[in-house]
Amino acid sequence: MEVISIAVSISVQLYARTSKYREYLESLGDEVTNISATTIANALDYYDVSVRKDLSQISGSGRPKMGYEKKELLRDIKKFLGYDKQNSAIIVGVGHLGTALLSYQNFANCGLEIRAGFDVSPDILGKSVNGVMILDTSKLTDMCRRFGVTIGIITVPAEKAQTVCNELISGGVSGIWNFAPVTLKVPAGVAVKNEDLAASLSMLTGSMSLLKKTEE
Amino acid sequence: MEVISIAVSISVQLYARTSKYREYLESLGDEVTNISATTIANALDYYDVSVRKDLSQISGSGRPKMGYEKKELLRDIKKFLGYDKQNSAIIVGVGHLGTALLSYQNFANCGLEIRAGFDVSPDILGKSVNGVMILDTSKLTDMCRRFGVTIGIITVPAEKAQTVCNELISGGVSGIWNFAPVTLKVPAGVAVKNEDLAASLSMLTGSMSLLKKTEE
Numbered sequence: 001m002e003v004i005s006i007a008v009s010i011s012v013q014l015y016a017r018t019s020k021y022r023e024y025l026e027s028l029g030d031e032v033t034n035i036s037a038t039t040i041a042n043a044l045d046y047y048d049v050s051v052r053k054d055l056s057q058i059s060g061s062g063r064p065k066m067g068y069e070k071k072e073l074l075r076d077i078k079k080f081l082g083y084d085k086q087n088s089a090i091i092v093g094v095g096h097l098g099t100a101l102l103s104y105q106n107f108a109n110c111g112l113e114i115r116a117g118f119d120v121s122p123d124i125l126g127k128s129v130n131g132v133m134i135l136d137t138s139k140l141t142d143m144c145r146r147f148g149v150t151i152g153i154i155t156v157p158a159e160k161a162q163t164v165c166n167e168l169i170s171g172g173v174s175g176i177w178n179f180a181p182v183t184l185k186v187p188a189g190v191a192v193k194n195e196d197l198a199a200s201l202s203m204l205t206g207s208m209s210l211l212k213k214t215e216e
Numbered sequence: 217m218e219v220i221s222i223a224v225s226i227s228v229q230l231y232a233r234t235s236k237y238r239e240y241l242e243s244l245g246d247e248v249t250n251i252s253a254t255t256i257a258n259a260l261d262y263y264d265v266s267v268r269k270d271l272s273q274i275s276g277s278g279r280p281k282m283g284y285e286k287k288e289l290l291r292d293i294k295k296f297l298g299y300d301k302q303n304s305a306i307i308v309g310v311g312h313l314g315t316a317l318l319s320y321q322n323f324a325n326c327g328l329e330i331r332a333g334f335d336v337s338p339d340i341l342g343k344s345v346n347g348v349m350i351l352d353t354s355k356l357t358d359m360c361r362r363f364g365v366t367i368g369i370i371t372v373p374a375e376k377a378q379t380v381c382n383e384l385i386s387g388g389v390s391g392i393w394n395f396a397p398v399t400l401k402v403p404a405g406v407a408v409k410n411e412d413l414a415a416s417l418s419m420l421t422g423s424m425s426l427l428k429k430t431e432e
Contacts, residue, residue, distance in 0.1 A: 015422065019415035020399060044399055081414075082421030096319060100312035101413075106397055110414050111421070151420065175424045177417065181322055183236060183260055191427055193420035195411075197317075198297075198326050199235035201393065204367065204409035205298030205327070206231065208391045211407055 017054055018077055020044055025074045026109070036067030083111040087175070088149045092164045093156035094119040094134050097179060101153060102129040115147045140164070144171025151175040158182040233270055234293055236260050241290045242325070252283030299327040303391070304365045308380045309372035310335040310350050313395060317369060318345040331363045356380070360387025367391040374398040 024043055025035070041051040055068065059076035062068040078084050091098050094117040102117055117134040119125065124134050135143060144152070144167075152168035154161050154176060161180035168176060169190055176192045178184055186192055240259055241251070257267040271284065275292035278284045294300050305323075307314050310333040318333055333350040335341065340350050351359060360368070360383075368384035370377050370392060377396035384392060385406055392408045394400055402408055 015419050016415045081418035096312045096316035110417050175420050191423040199232045201326050202297035203231050204391050204393050207407040
């Protein structure tokens with residue numbers, strides 16, 4: 001996994017910015033048909049030169065005075081983000097975090113369809129959250145195969161995450177989105193994206209210290 | 217903000233790895249007093265050379281044959297992550313995501329103390345989640361000042377996030393951890409860490425495509 005995570009990490013900031021470009025372009029009305037890199041840079045408070053470089057990588061150069069055709073640019077951005085392909089996903093662990101993810105409206109725009117939630121608690125089995133049915137975790141592997149699930153989202157407690165991960169992979173899942181605070185072992189060919197809250201927090205506290213030092 | 221986010225983005229992967237080093241070292245029993253970079257690399261499936269480089273940056277070189285003294289290394293790691301300083305935080309928006317964050321056990325280990333939650337729903341005002349009291353959002357700015365809050369965690373809907381952010385900053389907060397899918401405007405001197413689920417998802421789908429291409 002290390003080799004892949006290095007390859008991906010190079011473009012972490014590029015993905016983050018491109019995701020913002022998509023958000024911004026989709027917030028614009030139909031009356032906006034063309035847009036320049038400079039307009040986007042100003043709206044998002046990015047450097048002009050970064051936006052120019054990103055967009056030329058994603059969609060070629062804008063035309064002088066005309067900029068980019070918005071529709072075309074948005075299409076290229078979605079392709080770059082992998083949103084042009086539909087991915088079937090399931091969520092394992094429907095606690096507060098799992099429920100929050102099931103309620104997140106934005107995933108459909110990202111080509112992600114959440115097909116089912118899985119949990120062990122009898123209280124919520126058979127119920128639906130945001131229109132998604134909650135099923136028993138014992139059916140996990142079978143259901144992944146039946147639905148053709150490509151992405152498994154793990155929101156179970158840390159000590160259960162590796163078992164769930166193994167079951168997902170047995171079910172044919174090739175991408176794991178892991179919210180449990182644990183390092184998962186996966187075979188070659190399976191992609192993992194970890195959401196590490198502690199690491200995120202340390203990036204915030206790190207940049208706070210950095211700002212303080214700059215001020216002193 | 218752009219300058220700072222560039223400075224921080226360089227070490228995104230370093231922070232993520234260092235957070236894993238902490239997690240791993242803390243999982244070891246007291247009987248482990250010394251540890252080598254190689255042992256850590258093997259346990260976490262990282263490259264030996266990366267771990268060596270990271271640790272020498274954080275804590276100097278390990279001693280030949282002895283490696284690092286675990287206690288000392290952990291202390292230096294926590295200092296690097298900013299966990300040696302205590303930060304007072306509040307969470308604004310106690311829906312599913314806010315509740316999930318309030319229930320997250322790991323923050324205390326990271327030097328983060330969540331002092332209060334804020335919401336507008338009368339159903340939960342005055343109640344407590346994981347021992348943290350939920351207060352009315354109208355008291356936000358006052359409470360930030362009274363508690364000496366340094367970090368504001370935003371888990372409100374996108375359209376309310378900027379207003380909440382402004383109130384937090386009026387209350388003296390210098391770090392914003394933003395989970396709302398929106399780009400916040402903040403004055404110089406305030407750090408922002410955005411959790412962008414759509415961007416995270418695109419990193420996963422991006423690395424899935426990358427893996428597929430490698431296999432073809």
